Amino acid sequence: MQVVIDALGASGDGVVTCERRFVPGALPGETVEVSEKDQLRAVLAPSPDRVEPPCPHFGHCGGCAMQHLALESYAAWKRARLAEALFRAGFHDVAVEAPRVTPPQTRRRADLALRRQADGSVVLGFHGRASGAVEDLTTCLVLDPALVALFEPLRMMLRSLQAFRREGSAVLNLLNSGPDLLLRLDGVPHAQDRAALAAFAAAHGLPRIAGAPLKGMATETLAQLGPVAIRFAGVDVSPPPGAFLQATPQGEAAIVDAVLDGLPRKLTAKSRIAELHAGLGTLSFPLAQRARVSAYESASEAVTALDVAARRVGGRIAAIRRDLARQPLSAKELEAFAALVLDPPFGGAADQMPALARSNLQRIIYVSCNPAALTRDGKLLQAAGWRVAKATPIDQFLWSAQLEAVVVFEKPR
Numbered sequence: 458m459q460v461v462i463d464a465l466g467a468s469g470d471g472v473v474t475c476e477r478r479f480v481p482g483a484l485p486g487e488t489v490e491v492s493e494k495d496q497l498r499a500v501l502a503p504s505p506d507r508v509e510p511p512c513p514h515f516g517h518c519g520g521c522a523m524q525h526l527a528l529e530s531y532a533a534w535k536r537a538r539l540a541e542a543l544f545r546a547g548f549h550d551v552a553v554e555a556p557r558v559t560p561p562q563t564r565r566r567a568d569l570a571l572r573r574q575a576d577g578s579v580v581l582g583f584h585g586r587a588s589g590a591v592e593d594l595t596t597c598l599v600l601d602p603a604l605v606a607l608f609e610p611l612r613m614m615l616r617s618l619q620a621f622r623r624e625g626s627a628v629l630n631l632l633n634s635g636p637d638l639l640l641r642l643d644g645v646p647h648a649q650d651r652a653a654l655a656a657f658a659a660a661h662g663l664p665r666i667a668g669a670p671l672k673g674m675a676t677e678t679l680a681q682l683g684p685v686a687i688r689f690a691g692v693d694v695s696p697p698p699g700a701f702l703q704a705t706p707q708g709e710a711a712i713v714d715a716v717l718d719g720l721p722r723k724l725t726a727k728s729r730i731a732e733l734h735a736g737l738g739t740l741s742f743p744l745a746q747r748a749r750v751s752a753y754e755s756a757s758e759a760v761t762a763l764d765v766a767a768r769r770v771g772g773r774i775a776a777i778r779r780d781l782a783r784q785p786l787s788a789k790e791l792e793a794f795a796a797l798v799l800d801p802p803f804g805g806a807a808d809q810m811p812a813l814a815r816s817n818l819q820r821i822i823y824v825s826c827n828p829a830a831l832t833r834d835g836k837l838l839q840a841a842g843w844r845v846a847k848a849t850p851i852d853q854f855l856w857s858a859q860l861e862a863v864v865v866f867e868k869p870r
């Protein structure tokens with residue numbers, strides 16, 4: 458069947474709007490032939506924006522969805538999606554900034570799926586686009602080459618690892634101290650496995666390898682050859698295995714710049730900033746160069762890591778463990794702060810928003826990784842009279858449909 462694509466959907470599929478038909482891999486303006494299940498069979502009249510995807514795994518690997526779209530149009534799509542998210546929240550006149558798009562080969566965090574084949578060999582890669590299969594990666598154009606270089610040695614090492622039976626995953630974080638590996642395995646590592654892991658760590662410059670059961674939380678260090686550290690604004694923090702990091706150093710820098718730029722101009726040394734969902738302190742340390750910071754976070758290991766580093770550099774950051782979904786900051790508590798930064802998980806910050814909307818904060822700076830949650834949370838601010846002072850799309854997940862943003866809200870007084 459032939460169809461004409463007229464839009465790009467939120468997940469990057471070509472859309473035939475009037476038929477609510479979604480065709481992965483098709484672009485607006487194209488006439489394409491599709492299967493009964495809307496799979497792209499052939500592009501009959503290509504868009505001028507269509508380019509040759511640079512990665513040999515594109516189309517099978519679920520990591521990238523948009524390598525077939527020219528970079529300029531791709532960036533314009535991301536910008537339009539942020540404008541649309543804010544429009545839906547009721548902010549109709551926002552001049553969205555140009556997106557900050559991070560370059561290829563800079564992603565420093567990968568969550569790779571592992572499968573053992575019947576012949577003992579190991580498949581390692583991201584989940585496939587359509588199926589539950591794992592695409593066995595020979596290369597990856599978004600990941601930092603230091604992580605890609607570990608693919609083959611990891612496969613070889615896992616082949617002989619007894620604690621890896623059928624399936625598992627490998628979280629690789631590229632820290633300032635080198636790659637940090639968390640293996641989730643379906644077996645229990647014994648002495649021989651631990652020796653193999655220590656030899657692997659030494660041969661490939663990994664200060665630490667940790668392990669966890671495939672279904673479970675308890676994490677243990679399996680090999681530790683040196684300290685682990687990630688640096689924020691010149692301060693070393695020692696992260697727990699598999700910790701959340703912003704996806705690329707360039708994306709992190711763009712977020713930090715946009716957050717600092719959104720702070721009220723008249724901060725004094727005594728001003729206080731509330732930072733919600735602080736993680737390891739990616740934003741806390743840069744923010745602490747402008748004011749005192751109360752950094753709230755629910756994950757206790759992250760709070761401990763942030764607290765230890767914050768104490769070492771003086772008392773401008775208070776790291777506070779708090780589940781903000783169960784116990785949001787109250788209007789009374791918010792009175793202590795000049796501004797507030799929030800960087801919630803994918804689901805957004807629904808429980809915290811009513812108090813923020815009512816508050817007298819000068820600025821609310823919302824770091825978003827989910828346009829739908831931003832729309833829902835933004836609606837409350839809009840209804841309470843807040844306006845958008847600046848909105849910056851940040852594309853840390855190159856060639857994917859994900860969209861991050863820093864939105865600065867202020868309330869005219």
Ligand SMILES: C[S@@+](CC[C@H](N)C(=O)[O-])C[C@H]1O[C@@H](n2cnc3c(N)ncnc32)[C@H](O)[C@@H]1O
Pocket residue numbers: 701702703733734735736737738739740753754755756759779780781782783800801802803826
């Ligand atoms: C998107 S990450 C941001 C972390 C940090 N701001 C950064 O840039 O690295 C979201 C953080 O929110 C934390 N979080 C999730 N649910 C939370 C809750 N209910 N209360 C407080 N923090 C929460 C997570 O543990 C995670 O550290």
